[in-house]
Amino acid sequence: MGLLDGKVAVVTGAARGIGQATAVKLAANGADLALCDLQTDWLAETAEKVAALGRRVECVQMNVAEADDVTRAVGEIEQAFQRIDIWVNNAGITKDGLLMRMTPEDWDNVLDINLKGAFLCTKAVARIMMKQRSGSIVNVASIIGLIGNPGQCNYAASKAGLIALTKSVAKELAARNIRANAVAPGFISTKMTDALSEEVRQKMLANIPLKRFGSPEDVANVIAFLAGDEAAYVSGQVVTVCGGMVT
Ligand SMILES: NC(=O)c1ccc[n+]([C@@H]2O[C@H](COP(=O)([O-])OP(=O)(O)OC[C@H]3O[C@@H](n4cnc5c(N)ncnc54)[C@H](O)[C@@H]3O)[C@@H](O)[C@H]2O)c1
Numbered sequence: 001m002g003l004l005d006g007k008v009a010v011v012t013g014a015a016r017g018i019g020q021a022t023a024v025k026l027a028a029n030g031a032d033l034a035l036c037d038l039q040t041d042w043l044a045e046t047a048e049k050v051a052a053l054g055r056r057v058e059c060v061q062m063n064v065a066e067a068d069d070v071t072r073a074v075g076e077i078e079q080a081f082q083r084i085d086i087w088v089n090n091a092g093i094t095k096d097g098l099l100m101r102m103t104p105e106d107w108d109n110v111l112d113i114n115l116k117g118a119f120l121c122t123k124a125v126a127r128i129m130m131k132q133r134s135g136s137i138v139n140v141a142s143i144i145g146l147i148g149n150p151g152q153c154n155y156a157a158s159k160a161g162l163i164a165l166t167k168s169v170a171k172e173l174a175a176r177n178i179r180a181n182a183v184a185p186g187f188i189s190t191k192m193t194d195a196l197s198e199e200v201r202q203k204m205l206a207n208i209p210l211k212r213f214g215s216p217e218d219v220a221n222v223i224a225f226l227a228g229d230e231a232a233y234v235s236g237q238v239v240t241v242c243g244g245m246v247t
Contacts, residue, residue, distance in 0.1 A: 002030025003228045008081040010034045012064050012121060013091030015042035017190035018140060021216030022088055024049045025224045031086065032056040034077040038063055056081075064091045064117030074124040083132060086227040087125045089118040089162075090140040094192060096151045107154045114158035115165070122169055122180075130176045137180040138226045139166045140219070141238065143246045146184055159184070163238055170236030179235040181226040186242025188214040210243035 009026045013019040014035035023033050027050040035043045035050070035057060043059040050057040058080050062073035077084060092114045095106040118139055129135025144152055145159025163182050170180040187193060187204045193213075196204075205213065219241050225231055226239065240246050 002028070003230060004086070004224070005030035007031045007085040007228075008034070008083050009086035009088065009227065010036060010077060010084055010125070011088045011090055012036045012062065012117070014046050016046075017192060018185065018188060018216045018219050019088075019090040020046045020049070021220040022090060022223050024053070025217070025220035026086065026088075026227065027053045027055040027057070029224055029228065030055070032081065034058045034060055034081065034084075036060050036062040036064075036073060037091070064089075064121055065112040067120050070117075070120040070124050074121075074128070078128055084125055084128050085132075085134065086136050086138070087121065087129075088138045088140065088223060088227065089121055091117055092140065092158075092192075094152065094155050096155065098151055099153050102154060110154040111158050111161070114155070115161040118162055118165060122165070126169075126173060126178065129178045130173070133177050135173075135176075135178040136227050136231075137166075137169065137178070138223050139163075139180070139182040140223070141166070141182040141184045143184045143186045143240055143242050146238070146240070146246055166238070167236045174235060179226075179231070181231070181234060181236065182238045183219060183222050183226065184238050184240045184242070184246070185219045186214060186240065186245045188216060188219055188241075190216055208243040208245050212243065214241060214243060 009031040011023045015037040040059040063069045141162045142159040144156045166182040
């Protein structure tokens with residue numbers, strides 16, 4: 001018996017990194033999965049891992065920043081599974097630069113995907129969860145949304161906004177038995193962080209009390225807990241997954 005047996009879960013940005021690890025963890029706990037990313041063929045590796053666990057899996061193309069795309073994709077998922085119990089807003093990008101050099105395009109791009117994307121997806125899935133009178137939404141924020149970071153004012157603002165969105169949605173939808181929580185990962189080894197220089201990586205490591213970078217699985221474990229019924233009395237919370245960096 002898995003903790004998520006019989007549940008249908010959706011993960012955005014599921015092609016790799018934290019999204020892939022989350023999809024695999026939710027499947028290992030018994031959930032069937034709809035995987036979303038910009039292109040369906042990018043999802044093949046994640047889909048194979050989910051299928052190997054004996055769970056049903058559907059790959060759905062979705063650009064979270066495009067309202068029409070989100071509406072269509074959520075419709076396809078609803079048609080395929082008839083319900084959605086868990087939604088993980090994981091898709092996200094960085095476009096780093098110092099404030100004085102940041103272009104309005106780089107600001108908009110990050111806010112559109114990281115924050116507006118989560119709003120569009122939450123609104124679309126809330127319609128289904130409200131009908132069901134149950135559901136769990138987990139948003140993948142960042143410790144940068146709590147503490148800020150030089151060179152990431154767009155990213156920090158998007159993740160701080162996502163945390164505020166989480167808390168508001170939690171309050172608004174609680175009466176329909178829908179929970180919303182956020183995880184705030186610290187420095188996790190993925191393609192997003194591979195791009196950082198060795199110097200920056202060493203500086204970050206010096207500030208992590210547990211003395212290691214996190215793995216996508218470290219984050220996925222917390223997402224799976226928040227997504228499932230073991231967290232039935234947890235809503236509107238932000239759980240940091242950062243090796244003790246932010247306390
Ligand atoms: N890696 C870290 O250290 C770290 C730390 C804190 C928070 N996060 C957050 O975790 C999430 C996942 O990060 P990751 O490190 O696994 O990144 P990643 O770049 O490895 O994966 C992100 C995924 O999102 C998809 N994506 C990007 N734009 C999209 C869009 N418009 N529509 C749909 N899918 C889209 C990408 O194709 C990719 O598969 C992000 O929200 C990120 O901000 C990561």
